[in-house]
Amino acid sequence: MITMFIDPICKVHMSEKSDFVTEYGGKTYYFCSGKCKSKFDRLEKSVIRLKRNIGDREKISFGRLNKEIIKTGICTLCGACVASCEYVTFVDNKPKLVGKCTACGVCYNQCPRTITKEEDLIGKIRYAYAARSAIPGVKGQDGGVVTSMLAYALDEGLLDCAVVTKRSKDEPWKAEPVIVRTSAEVLESAGSIYTHSMTLEPLMSAIKQGMGSIGFVGPSCNIDAVHKMQTSSYGFLHLFLRARVLKFGLFCMDSFEHDGIKEFVESKGMDLNDIHSMKIRKGLFELGTSEGMKSYDLSELDQYRCSSCKYCTDMVSENTDISFGGVGTPVGWTTVLIRSSVGYEIFNEAVDSGYLEARPLEKAEMDRTINLAKMKKVQMYTLNRRQQG
Ligand SMILES: Cc1cc2nc3c(=O)[nH]c(=O)nc-3n(C[C@H](O)[C@H](O)[C@H](O)COP(=O)(O)OP(=O)(O)OC[C@H]3O[C@@H](n4cnc5c(N)ncnc54)[C@H](O)[C@@H]3O)c2cc1C
Ligand code: SF4
Ligand code: SF4
Ligand code: SF4
Known part of the structure; x- marks a missing residue:
């Protein structure tokens, strides 16, 4: 031969x-x-x-490619990692490390399934801040920044009204989307309710009532509906409705069925009426009760998670004027990502007018935000549990 x-x-x-x-x-x-x-x-x-x-900038080993792409089953077997490194080859129809990895990151940066650009993880941003309310008595979910900014914009007449979500008076912890016109009303809407809220109905109602300038609050799935109305060729806001909608997006990893949260709370021997606060942080579900704070592993609520959230990949509400979240910053502060110039102007005016206190977001705070955003982008495939916040 x-x-x-x-x-x-x-x-x-x-x-x-x-x-x-x-x-x-x-x-x-x-x-x-x-x-x-x-x-x-x-x-x-x-x-x-x-x-x-x-490799000089960041150590990324084959282990990360293996964990995020190969083990999760989203490897397309394209062979880019094999082509980029003499120590990677196909074994049993999977890329496998067969030598000593120097963590140079080349294979990771060729793979079509990895996300390597910050913008692809958190969208386009202009400025990033840590902020908290400077209005005495405001108790927000994190720093009370959404509420305080809306209060400023309503007081100044920059907005005619805002669409926010309050806790229903009839059913405990049921999300009730409402139109508010004054800062006194908006202060009552502070805090997060971890269920879907049908915010688009009050938005359309406000527009029909002739409101020309509207603040709209919601997680990315709600924000994306407004964005679609503003940008789709046949979108209401694009074609004939003349309202300007300022989009306040909330970071969001998941939401739960209202009945599911009720069932969960009852399974722990409590009643939803007796829960005065709810918080999700660092993989824990925290309930404020008269006997103090009770914490549960978030995985205990998996069965009640809304099905759409399993396929949602936008943690930071990428299509907004401003996005707000608790991840990254210390307790009592809100992480603020400013995307539009009008959002920037109003935020800074609210700071100058004494409604808000703010400082630039630190790198470690931004890194924590990016990490959680990344977890959400890949969890669609892996259903990774989040462990940070
Ligand atoms: C379902 C859900 C999941 C979230 N998950 C995360 C997360 O994983 N990580 C993270 O960092 N942040 C998350 N957030 C955002 C976080 O809880 C805070 O809303 C955000 O940090 C702003 O805090 P704040 O104190 O400045 O806001 P606040 O001043 O307390 O204002 C909160 C605003 O949110 C509105 N709101 C409350 N519930 C809803 C709802 N269900 N739908 C629409 N609007 C609502 C209120 O009307 C209010 O205007 C989530 C929020 C929600 C609603
Ligand atoms: S390309 Fe670099 S990071 Fe990837 S396996 Fe080879 S040595 Fe490791
Ligand atoms: S580059 Fe990514 S998708 Fe392609 S074979 Fe390697 S791990 Fe799989
Ligand atoms: S995870 Fe996504 S779909 Fe679910 S509530 Fe949050 S933004 Fe909406």
């Missing part, structure tokens, strides 16, 4: 070893000509340069 040698550049088959040789990654390559050899050597240098470049 004749052994054939294939030039890896021009793919010419050679019946014997040529004099144009390169050793790379423990293998010997033969070329038909000096031209092909120098092409290969140049490529090899580029890969080495790339490995050095990425």
Whole structure:
């Protein structure tokens, strides 16, 4: 049998070893000509340069690719990781590390399934702050920033009204979306209710009542409905309704069926009427009761999670004027991501007018936000449990 040698550049088959040789990654390559050899050597240098470049900035090992993409079953077997590293090969139809990984991150940065750009994780932002209310007595879910900004905008006449969600007076912890026109009314809507709220009905109602400038609060699924109305060719707000809607987006990992939360609370021997606060933080579901705070692992609520949330990948409400969340910043503060110029103006006016206190978001705070956003982008496939907040 004749052994054939294939030039890896021009793919010419050679019946014997040529004099144009390169050793790379423990293998010997033969070329038909000096031209092909120098092409290969140049490529090899580029890969080495790339490995050095990425590796200097951030250590990303094959382990991360394995954890996020291969083990989760979303690897497409495209072979980009195998092509980018001599230590990765296909074993049993899966990319596998067969040498010592230097955590250069090259394979991770070629894979079509990884997310490597900050913008792809948290959308476009202009400024990021940590903020909290400066209005005495405001008790928000985190820093009370959404409520205080709306109060400022309503007091100043920048908004005619706002669509917010309050706790129903008839059924404890039932989300009730409402239109508010004054800062006194908006203060009553502070806090989060971890169920879906049908906010679009009051929005349409406000528009029909002739409100020209409306603040709208909701997590990304609600915000995206408004965004669609503003941007789709046949969207109401795009075609004939002339209202300006300022979108206040809430970070969101999940929400639960109202009846499910009720069942859960009752299974712990309590009544929803006796729960005065609810908070999700660092993978825990915390209930404020007259006997103090009770904490449960969030996974205990898995069965009550709304089905749409399992397929939702936008944690930070990417299509907003401003997004707000608790992750990243200390207890009592809100993480604020400003995306539009009008959002920036109103936020800063509220700070200057003494409604809010703010400072730039620190890098570690932003990193925690990005990590949670990333977890949500991939949880669609992995249903990873979140452990940070
Ligand atoms: C279902 C849900 C899940 C969330 N998950 C996360 C999370 O995983 N990580 C994170 O960092 N932040 C999450 N948040 C956002 C967080 O709870 C706070 O709303 C946010 O940090 C703003 O805090 P604040 O004190 O500035 O807001 P506040 O001043 O307390 O104002 C909160 C505003 O949210 C409105 N609101 C309350 N419940 C709803 C609802 N169900 N639908 C629409 N609007 C509502 C209120 O009307 C109010 O205007 C979630 C919010 C919700 C509603
Ligand atoms: S390219 Fe190779 S060395 Fe670099 S991270 Fe991937 S497996 Fe490790
Ligand atoms: S680059 Fe990503 S998708 Fe392609 S084979 Fe490797 S792990 Fe799978
Ligand atoms: S996880 Fe997504 S779909 Fe579920 S409530 Fe939050 S934004 Fe809406």
